[in-house]
């Protein structure tokens with residue numbers, strides 16, 4: 097048997113280690129030995145058809161055919177692997193949920209190892225002392241295992257380490273001060289263990305650190321002021337420990353920090369004003385401590401701040417006006433402190449705000465009226481303060497889902513909140529007057545002056561009778577509904593029983609508006625008897641007229657073509673239909689103020705939409721430019737919320753059937769409203785959903801062509817088309833016609849199909865939102881209806897606080913969006 101001198105030398109070293117590998121070494125070459133050791137694990141048995149182990153999955157050999165890299169997810173015990181047989185190994189990654197056993201001391205022989213990763217496994221036991229012999233090690237990752245014991249101080253010998261991650265284990269004891277010798281460390285993650293003792297001040301030696309996680313342990317004592325030496329840190333997380341003392345003012349040296357999390361400790365003293373130097377901070381979490389003193393006005397310097405959480409401290413004094421400079425702020429939580437004075441108007445300049453919690457303080461004065469400009473607001477909690485005055489007529493935009501103003505001294509009446517499904521708590525105030533009917537499950541107790549039998553309060557005094565029947569109708573109908581019911585023949589009995597009422601119904605003229613009345617004559621006068629010069633559009637259903645009423649209000653009149661409504665049964669059905677649809681209340685569904693149903697005049701009265709249809713706006717270059725990316729994303733969200741409401745929040749599901757850019761209307765602020773319930777009807781459980789093919793060409797779900805069964809998922813498809821159309825500025829027909837496997841789409845990037853009339857988005861939040869919209873749009877366009885998400889799900893995705901995508905904006909291709917596995921929901925979702 098021949099040995100190279102190198103092999104002999106290695107064998108000699110091994111002999112001193114008395115390893116099992118040595119026992120067979122005399123008969124086999126070291127290369128053969130490595131292969132034998134792999135075979136003994138039985139982890140690669142499925143690869144036995146190949147005799148060359150260097151070709152096995154996860155194995156990399158060097159030119160001398162020695163194994164230098166193993167990247168494999170084994171199923172079994174670590175003891176099956178004989179570490180001492182792989183002296184040339186440079187990189188070992190055994191991360192696998194099926195890996196058990198403990199780390200053997202023979203791991204110390206791997207003196208060439210640079211990269212060692214055993215994460216997300218079931219490894220138990222302690223870290224052997226011999227770890228200190230891995231003198232080449234640069235990265236050590238034992239995160240998410242079941243390791244215990246303390247960190248051997250021999251770790252301090254691993255002076256080449258750049259990454260040390262021991263997070264998510266059961267380690268105990270103190271951090272050895274020898275940690276300060278690891279001066280090349282860039283990332284240190286000890287979070288999620290049971291470490292105790294103080295954070296050694298030698299940590300200040302690790303001046304190359306960019307990331308330091310010590311969160312979720314039981315570290316005690318003060319934060320060492322040497323932490324101020326770590327000037328390269330971008331993330332510092334010491335949260336969820338039992339740290340005491342003040343935040344060292346040296347923290348102000350860490351000017352590269354983007355994340356500072358010291359929450360859930362018992363820190364005392366004031367927030368140091370040096371915090372003002374941390375101008376790169378995006379997340380500042382100091383909540384759940386015992387910090388006292390005022391809120392430093394210098395926080396207003398932190399221009400990049402997105403989330404500021406200071407709740408659960410003993411902070412006093414006013415909210416500084418300088419907070420109005422935090423233009424990127426999305427989350428502001430100052431609750432459970434002792435803040436007083438009024439809420440500064442300056443806060444309402446923060447148009448990115450989504451979550452605001454100022455509850456449990458001593459704030460007084462009024463709720464700033466300007467709060468209506470925080471259009472992205474989804475949750476506002478001002479409960480348990482001393483706020484007085486009226487509730488502003490408009491709070492936030494149309495994304496508001498939670499509003500808690502309970503336990504204050506607010507007075508006056510409850511404004512018309514246009515989102516019935518929102519969580520609303522107004523209890524324990526001094527509110528009075530009638531309760532708007534739009535509210536679904538409001539919490540209102542403890543307001544003596546409120547009235548409204550529907551909500552269990554004393555009935556309100558009757559209003560003076562109106563000339564016309566008052567019907568608070570908030571949706572729209574078109575002639576097609578009418579036609580649908582006129583086609584539907586009721587049996588003769590029903591016909592007879594309703595014939596007497598029908599004669600009355602024939603002359604019904606139901607109108608409602610803010611003043612309680614619109615005179616029929618006014619409408620005729622305003623349009624000079626439906627003169628063509630007031631006509632703003634025509635369609636198969638009829639013509640639309642713009643009418644300015646004497647009170648100044650502008651409405652749209654949809655005059656229906658001649659109808660065959662002579663048949664009383666269909667008239668009656670129409671009445672019922674109106675009643676059901678009048679229960680719809682949603683701020684993104686166009687309002688129907690009333691209708692006139694008379695042989696000579698048949699028209700519907702809608703809210704007037706100044707900017708007309710989305711279709712027209714997108715096709716006019718000047719108007720399309722006005723629709724910036726944020727407005728476009730908001731249009732898609734608005735349509736999603738409206739459809740989710742129609743599908744899921746009504747007593748019986750309502751399918752729109754004709755979602756297209758023609759049927760989405762825009763008001764003067766370019767906010768979107770779903771209109772034209774062309775052929776919508778209530779989906780009765782027992783009725784067949786078969787129908788004549790309806791909808792607009794280019795928006796119709798593919799299955800409708802052959803099944804003729806209309807479901808909510810048809811609307812979902814049409815919504816997907818509209819969403820892409822909004823992003824692309826034109827109908828996405830090319831993309832819809834390309835098959836997903838076609839190689840021609842492989843390299844089409846999202847960024848290349850966006851509406852080129854607008855400059856590409858630069859704001860990070862906007863980019864994320866566009867990615868979210870396009871991801872959802874493609875999920876909605878799946879050919880199988882079941883694979884499409886429900887509108888409820890889509891609406892929820894849009895309401896979620898955060899989304900992050902693995903890829904950057906410029907790198908996402910259409911085929912990736914189309915093939916993503918996300919949002920694959922089936923029936924249990926609905």
Ligand SMILES: *[C@@H]1O[C@H](CO)[C@@H](O)[C@H](O)[C@H]1NC(C)=O
Pocket residue numbers: 142143144145146
């Ligand atoms: C060996 O079998 C595996 C799994 O069946 C297969 O992926 C691999 O290509 C085969 N290798 C050779 C050399 O046949």
Ligand SMILES: *[C@@H]1O[C@H](CO)[C@@H](O)[C@H](O)[C@H]1NC(C)=O
Pocket residue numbers: 431432455456477478479480498499500519
């Ligand atoms: C608002 O804050 C109070 C007190 O902090 C809390 O009890 C309540 O649940 C919060 N409301 C909402 C809607 O989160």
